Amino acid sequence: MTLQKDRVYILAGATGSEILRRGFPTKLPLWSAQVLFEKPELVRQIYVDYIRAGADIIVTNTFRTQRRTLAKAGRADATGRINRLAVDLALQARGEAAGGQPVLIGASMTTLEDCYRPDLLPTAQEMEAEHREQAQLLASAPIDFFLLETFNSIQEAVIAARAAAATGKPLMVSFTANTRGDILNGDQWSEAIRQVEEFSPLAIMVNCVPPAVATAALEKIKRSTALPFGAYANGAGEADTTDGWKFSSGDRIGQYLDHCRDWADMGATIIGGCCGTNHEYTRAYRQFRRPQ
Numbered sequence: 001m002t003l004q005k006d007r008v009y010i011l012a013g014a015t016g017s018e019i020l021r022r023g024f025p026t027k028l029p030l031w032s033a034q035v036l037f038e039k040p041e042l043v044r045q046i047y048v049d050y051i052r053a054g055a056d057i058i059v060t061n062t063f064r065t066q067r068r069t070l071a072k073a074g075r076a077d078a079t080g081r082i083n084r085l086a087v088d089l090a091l092q093a094r095g096e097a098a099g100g101q102p103v104l105i106g107a108s109m110t111t112l113e114d115c116y117r118p119d120l121l122p123t124a125q126e127m128e129a130e131h132r133e134q135a136q137l138l139a140s141a142p143i144d145f146f147l148l149e150t151f152n153s154i155q156e157a158v159i160a161a162r163a164a165a166a167t168g169k170p171l172m173v174s175f176t177a178n179t180r181g182d183i184l185n186g187d188q189w190s191e192a193i194r195q196v197e198e199f200s201p202l203a204i205m206v207n208c209v210p211p212a213v214a215t216a217a218l219e220k221i222k223r224s225t226a227l228p229f230g231a232y233a234n235g236a237g238e239a240d241t242t243d244g245w246k247f248s249s250g251d252r253i254g255q256y257l258d259h260c261r262d263w264a265d266m267g268a269t270i271i272g273g274c275c276g277t278n279h280e281y282t283r284a285y286r287q288f289r290r291p292q
Contacts (some may be wrong), residue, residue: 001145001170003202003228009104009182010188010285011232011272012050012058015043016244018278022046029072031244033064036082039073040089045207046279047093053279054286057104059147061086066134068112068122080137087141106147106172107138109160115208116239118152118185124179126182127156131163141166146171150208150274152184165199170269174205174232181216189217192223203228208274210234211259217268230270231263235277247276253284264288 003009016032024035024042035042047058063088067079075082090105097103112130113120122130135146144162148171151157157173164171173196175183183192193204204227206217214231223231236252260271271288273281 001202005228005267005269008135008268008288009056009230009270010054010263010282010289011230012055013232013273013277013279013281014039014235014275015059015061016063017247017275018046019043020244021247021278026244029064029069030075030227031064033062033069033082034073036061036085036091037064037078040085043086044089044093044096047090048097049279050282051097051103052094053282055103055272055282057106057270058090058136059106059108059149060090060143061192062108062134062138063110063149066112066130066169067128079133083134083137084141087138087143091142093163104144105142106145107141107143107169109134109138109146109148109164110150111152111156115150115152116184119241121156124155124159127159129131131160132166135163135167139164139169143169145169145202147174148172149174149205150176152176154183154187154195154280157192158195161196161201172203172205174207176208177206177213177215177217179213181213181220189220193221193225193227197225197227201227202285203230203270205230205232205270207232208234211256215259215262218263218268219269222266225282228269229249230268230272232270232272232274232277233259234275235273235281237276239275253281256281257284260285
C-alpha cells in the first residue's frame with residue numbers, strides 16, 4: 001500500500017469529542033472507549049456521517065482500548081473483545097455508506113498514558129509488551145493500516161511502530177507538538193523521522209494541536225522528509241481533565257480552513273481534523289482535493 005503524493009486524502013474528524021458532542025459522556029480514563037460498552041451504534045453512525053461527508057480515511061475507536069487503560073476502569077478482561085468490536089463498527093460503516101468508493105480504515109494506537117504528559121512514559125519493557133498486544137489484536141482484523149497517533153516522544157513512537165510493523169500491516173506515524181512546533185517533549189522532527197523511517201511509514205503527521213501549531217510543525221516535517229505528510233489539528237475547544245474535551249462557542253470552521261489552505265499549499269497529502277472537529281469540517285475539506 002502506498003499513498004499518491006499528488007492527491008489529498010481527507011481524514012475523518014474526531015471520534016472522542018464527537019461522541020461527547022452527541023450526548024454520550026466521555027469521562028476519563030476510558031474517554032472514547034466507554035461508548036463501546038454501552039452504545040456502540042453511536043460510533044458506527046459517526047463513521048457513516050464522516051464517510052457521507054467525503055472522508056477517504058476513517059479511524060477505529062481504539063485510541064483508549066489498550067489493556068492498561070481498560071484496567072483502570074476494571075475492564076481489562078474485555079481488551080480483546082472491545083478492540084475487535086471497534087474495528088467491526090468501522091467495517092460496518094464502510095459497508096453501509098461508502099457506496100463503492102474506496103474508504104481506508106486506519107487502526108488507532110496511541111501513547112499508553114496521557115498524550116499530553118510525556119513525563120508519564122512507562123518503561124520500555126511495558127511499552128513493548130502492551131503495544132505488541134494491541135497491534136496483534138488490531139492486525140487480526142481487516143484493517144488497512146495502523147495510525148500511530150498523538151505520540152509525544154520518539155521513544156514510544158518507535159516502540160509502537162516496531163510492534164505495528166511486525167504484524168505486516170502498513171503504518172502512519174503522527175506526533176503531537178509543543179507551541180514551537182517541535183514534538184511535545186522537545187524531541188526534534190528530523191530525528192523522529194530518521195528513526196521511524198526504518199518502518200517505511202506511509203506518512204508522517206502532526207495532530208491534536210491548534211491549527212497554527214500544526215502549520216509550524218509541518219514546515220519542519222517538510223524539511224526533514226520526502227515522505228507524504230499531513231495534519232489533523234483541533235477545532236473549537238480545549239482538553240479537559242474530566243470529560244477529555246471542553247467545547248467553546250462559535251464556528252471555527254472558516255478559521256480552520258485558512259490553515260488547511262496553507263497545508264495544501266505546502267504539499268500535504270493528508271488533511272483532517274482531531275478533537276473538536278466533526279463531519280461539517282470534513283465536508284469543507286473536499287475543496288482541497290486535487291484533480292485525479
